[in-house]
Amino acid sequence: MPQAILSGIKRGDVVLELRGITKRFPGVLANDQIDFTMRAGEIHAILGENGAGKSTLMNILFGLLQPDEGEIYVGGQKVTFRSPLDAIEMGIGMVHQNRKLVLAHSVIENIVLGHPRAGKILNLTQARAEIEALCRRYGFAVDLDAKVWQLAEGEKQLVEILKSLYRGAKILILDEPTSALAPPETKKLLASIEAMSQDELAIVPFITHKLPIVLATSHRVTVLRQGRVTARLETVHSTEQSLAKEMVGREVIFRLDRVAVARGEPVLQVQNLSARSDRGFMAVKGASFTVHEGEIFGIAGVSGNGQQELAEALTGLRKVEEGKVLLKGEEITHAPARRRWQRGLGYIPSERNTVGSIADFSLIDTVLMNYYFDHDYTPRGLVDYARVRQLTEDLIAEYGVATPGAEVKARNLSGGNLQKMILARVLSRKPRLLIANLPTQGLDVGAIEFVQNKLIAAKRDKAAVLLISEDLDEVLSLSDWVAPMYEGELMGILPGEGALREHVGVLMAGGAKGEEATP
Amino acid sequence: MWEFATRSLEASTIFTFAALGELIGQRSGILNVGVEGAMLFGATLGFIAAQLTGSYLIGLLVGLAIGALLGLLHGFFSITLGGDQVVSGMGIWIVGFGLTTYIGNPYTGPLGMARIPNVFGLSPFVYLGILLVLATWFLFSKTSLGLRIRSVGENPAVAEVSGIDVARTRYFSVILGGMLMGLAGAIYGLSYNPVWNYNFLMGWGFIALALVFFSMWNPWLLLGGAILFGAMWQLSLSPELVLPGFLSRYLWRTVPFVITLLVLFAMSSKWFRGRWGAAKPAALGEPYIKG
Numbered sequence: 001m002p003q004a005i006l007s008g009i010k011r012g013d014v015v016l017e018l019r020g021i022t023k024r025f026p027g028v029l030a031n032d033q034i035d036f037t038m039r040a041g042e043i044h045a046i047l048g049e050n051g052a053g054k055s056t057l058m059n060i061l062f063g064l065l066q067p068d069e070g071e072i073y074v075g076g077q078k079v080t081f082r083s084p085l086d087a088i089e090m091g092i093g094m095v096h097q098n099r100k101l102v103l104a105h106s107v108i109e110n111i112v113l114g115h116p117r118a119g120k121i122l123n124l125t126q127a128r129a130e131i132e133a134l135c136r137r138y139g140f141a142v143d144l145d146a147k148v149w150q151l152a153e154g155e156k157q158l159v160e161i162l163k164s165l166y167r168g169a170k171i172l173i174l175d176e177p178t179s180a181l182a183p184p185e186t187k188k189l190l191a192s193i194e195a196m197s198q199d200e201l202a203i204v205p206f207i208t209h210k211l212p213i214v215l216a217t218s219h220r221v222t223v224l225r226q227g228r229v230t231a232r233l234e235t236v237h238s239t240e241q242s243l244a245k246e247m248v249g250r251e252v253i254f255r256l257d258r259v260a261v262a263r264g265e266p267v268l269q270v271q272n273l274s275a276r277s278d279r280g281f282m283a284v285k286g287a288s289f290t291v292h293e294g295e296i297f298g299i300a301g302v303s304g305n306g307q308q309e310l311a312e313a314l315t316g317l318r319k320v321e322e323g324k325v326l327l328k329g330e331e332i333t334h335a336p337a338r339r340r341w342q343r344g345l346g347y348i349p350s351e352r353n354t355v356g357s358i359a360d361f362s363l364i365d366t367v368l369m370n371y372y373f374d375h376d377y378t379p380r381g382l383v384d385y386a387r388v389r390q391l392t393e394d395l396i397a398e399y400g401v402a403t404p405g406a407e408v409k410a411r412n413l414s415g416g417n418l419q420k421m422i423l424a425r426v427l428s429r430k431p432r433l434l435i436a437n438l439p440t441q442g443l444d445v446g447a448i449e450f451v452q453n454k455l456i457a458a459k460r461d462k463a464a465v466l467l468i469s470e471d472l473d474e475v476l477s478l479s480d481w482v483a484p485m486y487e488g489e490l491m492g493i494l495p496g497e498g499a500l501r502e503h504v505g506v507l508m509a510g511g512a513k514g515e516e517a518t519p
Numbered sequence: 520m521w522e523f524a525t526r527s528l529e530a531s532t533i534f535t536f537a538a539l540g541e542l543i544g545q546r547s548g549i550l551n552v553g554v555e556g557a558m559l560f561g562a563t564l565g566f567i568a569a570q571l572t573g574s575y576l577i578g579l580l581v582g583l584a585i586g587a588l589l590g591l592l593h594g595f596f597s598i599t600l601g602g603d604q605v606v607s608g609m610g611i612w613i614v615g616f617g618l619t620t621y622i623g624n625p626y627t628g629p630l631g632m633a634r635i636p637n638v639f640g641l642s643p644f645v646y647l648g649i650l651l652v653l654a655t656w657f658l659f660s661k662t663s664l665g666l667r668i669r670s671v672g673e674n675p676a677v678a679e680v681s682g683i684d685v686a687r688t689r690y691f692s693v694i695l696g697g698m699l700m701g702l703a704g705a706i707y708g709l710s711y712n713p714v715w716n717y718n719f720l721m722g723w724g725f726i727a728l729a730l731v732f733f734s735m736w737n738p739w740l741l742l743g744g745a746i747l748f749g750a751m752w753q754l755s756l757s758p759e760l761v762l763p764g765f766l767s768r769y770l771w772r773t774v775p776f777v778i779t780l781l782v783l784f785a786m787s788s789k790w791f792r793g794r795w796g797a798a799k800p801a802a803l804g805e806p807y808i809k810g
Contacts, residue, residue, distance in 0.1 A: 084679075084680050084682070088682060094680075100677045100680050101674075102669075102673045102677050102678075103673070104669075104801060105666075105669065105670065105673065113678070113681045114678070118666075121661055122661055122662060
């Protein structure tokens with residue numbers, strides 16, 4: 001039994017060691033000579049931006065990728081992982097960010113799936129007893145008989161953790177463990193992680209930003225940048241600033257210049273707007289606000305508090321249950337999406353790969369998606385491809401989209417470049433109202449700066465900008481007005497200039513009552 | 520009336536065999552719309568084999584074997600090659616239709632063997648069918664293999680990460696399913712309607728296919744549906760028995776399909792999904808390509 005390698009480990013023993021791990025992809029050196037050591041009972045965070053090589057390293061650790069060079073040692077023995085199964089058998093457990101669970105099955109079925117100890121005829125009684133013991137030990141609350149599709153995001157994560165623990169994992173890899181969690185859930189998870197590390201488990205959280213989390217839990221931090229380890233720090237000796245600097249490679253507190261633009265006419269007026277989520281409950285509850293020409297109105301909130309539904313209701317993609325929406329004084333509450341586009345709305349959706357673009361469309365067709373109703377480009381219902389191509393090429397040049405040409409399919413662009421293309425397409429129509437939903441999510445620092453500057457430019461052009469973001473710093477530095485959103489309600493509308501980060505953060509979590517209000 | 524009941528239960532049994540075969544395959548994510556083809560093969564080759572050897576057992580085994588072979592073929596196309604499962608299934612049906620017409624033509628006519636004796640007044644296959652339903656239910660709700668098959672049909676990527684060989688599990692299911700379809704055909708040609716004729720199956724495979732959707736992938740509901748559909752079919756042979764002058768037999772034969780359509784409508788409603796989740800295996804019909 002290979003798992004025996006880690007069976008007798010004591011606190012502080014080296015359980016995992018990576019030596020000189022190198023992985024190349026065509027044109028990219030994803031991991032460059034990475035050394036890394038994990039000890040039993042240690043929480044050792046790996047920190048890095050998108051594209052720093054975190055996912056590659058994680059996939060190598062879990063046997064999904066094989067390194068080109070370098071060695072992996074588990075409990076002092078050299079090992080090779082050909083598949084995740086090899087890694088699981090060595091005592092490595094992985095909690096994926098994109099949950100790897102069978103939605104239609106019950107929690108307990110998911111946990112025992114593929115486990116040799118489950119028996120030919122499923123012995124669920126014994127498994128249940130063991131899993132319940134784990135739950136009690138680490139303070140996990142989850143109904144073992146519920147179907148996974150009924151669970152909240154945080155509970156699904158617990159199921160993945162339980163699955164790894166039940167399989168006997170001694171080293172637990174957590175991919176962005178707090179990204180989908182509300183503050184109270186985060187707090188609980190951190191307590192559980194702490195408890196697991198007390199039991200000699202080695203825990204490796206991989207984290208993109210959320211630096212306070214790193215500081216709160218980990219013992220040590222390894223920072224990756226461009227595929228290399230740039231720093232190994234004891235957490236007690238680091239600060240948010242120092243970690244960010246190591247991650248990005250320069251001082252990060254880049255202040256965006258707030259541009260003063262004279263406030264103009266109201267462009268978007270939202271009165272008492274309510275809309276339902278896909279699952280049928282009220283996701284937006286009576287939101288009222290106004291966005292004027294030449295200002296950025298920021299909505300800040302943790303994902304899943306109704307921002308998505310709000311954006312869809314305003315753009316005509318979701319039915320409005322109650323209330324009114326006015327665009328430049330004209331009521332558009334129930335107007336179809338195209339009518340809104342023609343009246344000067346521009347929308348940058350959060351799902352750039354599925355709603356913002358069609359993967360198999362060329363960039364020309366991607367641009368055309370906002371021009372097909374424009375008779376200058378489609379005279380008499382025929383597409384003037386020469387003209388659209390010219391426009392696309394101009395936009396590619398103007399926005400610096402890195403692509404071999406306009407014929408390239410959308411799927412072949414990196415996230416940042418695709419976002420630039422979508423931004424170019426939307427802004428080229430000179431929208432009077434720009435709704436930007438998580439416009440910088442998942443982009444690297446360069447692309448983030450680019451997008452943010454474009455939003456400021458739109459404001460300077462006297463557009464009204466509605467910015468929806470989960471990144472509080474982004475909202476605070478860009479917006480003229482900040483509205484924290486919690487469980488479908490706007491918790492207030494504050495002037496952006498001088499708004500306190502802590503104050504907005506508390507409102508985003510439901511005010512003072514937030515801690516107890518959510519289960 | 521007893522005659523009607525025994526005949527309709529035997530029809531139900533044949534639907535049950537074929538539909539359970541389809542259900543097992545679908546639970547692993549493989550849709551086989553060629554049930555009719557596999558049954559035609561099983562019925563025709565089983566019929567010929569039994570007539571040549573004078574043995575029912577050999578006839579049934581031949582049906583089982585040809586079903587397994589067709590399952591393997593369908594598996595190769597849809598698992599190994601990652602092809603479109605509907606295209607492959609339609610292929611099996613068309614080939615089955617054409618080839619069995621050609622092969623069976625010289626054997627047109629009755630089987631010419633003593634009928635398979637009834638057990639307690641019913642065809643022995645009825646009991647076998649009920650056992651099979653029980654076994655399938657047990658497989659899917661109580662065994663590790665069943666859980667593996669279901670996972671592969673719901674989310675093969677998750678199954679893979681949990682250390683399950685997706686291709687092997689799917690091959691197993693689709694071959695086992697094919698065997699049941701071939702056997703169902705053989706029972707039809709040897710016991711229910713032992714007179715070979717051009718296209719003598721008359722769309723039973725499609726009823727079995729509809730039955731799987733009707734059953735919402737639950738073997739017990741499938742059994743219930745099979746009994747219902749069997750009675751419908753039997754009625755369609757002599758509709759004047761219950762409702763004289765009302766509806767022709769051809770309209771009666773559409774009833775199982777109408778019922779299935781209604782069930783499908785209900786299943787796709789928001790209410791149903793909110794309450795019960797999606798009953799359909801999430802990865803049904805999707806080839807799994809590693810990586």
